[in-house]
Amino acid sequence: MEERELTALAAAFQRGDEDAFERLVEALTRPLIAMAYRYTGDWEWARDLTQETWVRVHDRIRRYDPVRSFRAWVYTVHRNACLSHLRRAWVRYETMPGDDALGRAIEPAADPLADLERREFHRRLLIAMGTLSESQRQVFARVYLEGVDQKEVAQALGIKHTTLRATLHFARKRLAAALREMEETP
Template sequence: MASDPDAALMLAFQGGDERAFRTLFDRHGRAMVRFCHHYVKDDARAEELAQDVFLKVHRSAARYQPTARFKTWLYRIASNHCLNELRRGEYAAREPARADGVPSEPADLDALPGGATTPEEAAMGQALAGAVEGLLARLPEKQRAAFVLCRLEGLSYEEIAEVLETSVSAVKSLLHRATVAAAEALAPWSGPEKEVRP
């Protein structure tokens, strides 16, 4: 796609420009780690999975065709790779936790709206982040993928349909079910004033 600078970089890499691949990695590497973290809840494994994704991109260069936005193609590779990881069973429905058993923070708290200015707001933000991570861990595979791609990565329904290799109507259905689950899971944070308990 001529209007997609990432696709142009991928085509340049296809032509032998290694710097173009490095630029793509610099642009999307952190987002890929964050995306993978939504699936495995483990910082080190998310880094490994993101590296695997870019290795697949590197190896697929000769076959690359810019029929969709590069970002859509990249997320298709990442989504398939992460879903395959989940199907191995090790990370399925595992709650995020540190070695001391305390729930860990998500990979990118900056992605959450607002900025905490008081200890109470910081505690509320961490509790909300934990609830979001717990919600994602409990969603079925395809619902989780659709929810993450739409709500956290900002892809359109059409792009998500391409990533998941399904129809737009199926994406809408997945997102509806995931949104209902999210509304129930995050209900404690929906009121105007919520008390943060230790």
């Protein structure tokens, strides 16, 4: 759906049109689930977080400024929901993605051992993200988990591209150190 159409639907929803809200959910749910999967590595969590994001959007639609991109606003709400989930997970490791039964049902692994290894690495990576500063986490998540171009991220965060690159470098160094430490002490 085009950005203009999304914004118009959002404006209609702000005026109380619940059907417009349903159409927005239908239009953006798929990319939101995919994005949440990158943050969690778990389809169940991805769906739950997407649901949580839409409820937040419903409750906070009055805060949305129709002059700005609705898609970007929803992605921001979603990113915050995903990072909040990770923060909770960093406190209680048991909520980290583990046995993703739904995921296995969706995409049966050709090589179960490699799949298990991939899931374990993703779990460790998300734990390692807990060692990053808030700004490092924001930059790393947008560039690597969401696959957004570095210059776009710099523009969205209101920082210079060189600053973003430096932040990203430090974030990667810290991640590598944390992951290697986890490898040494399983």
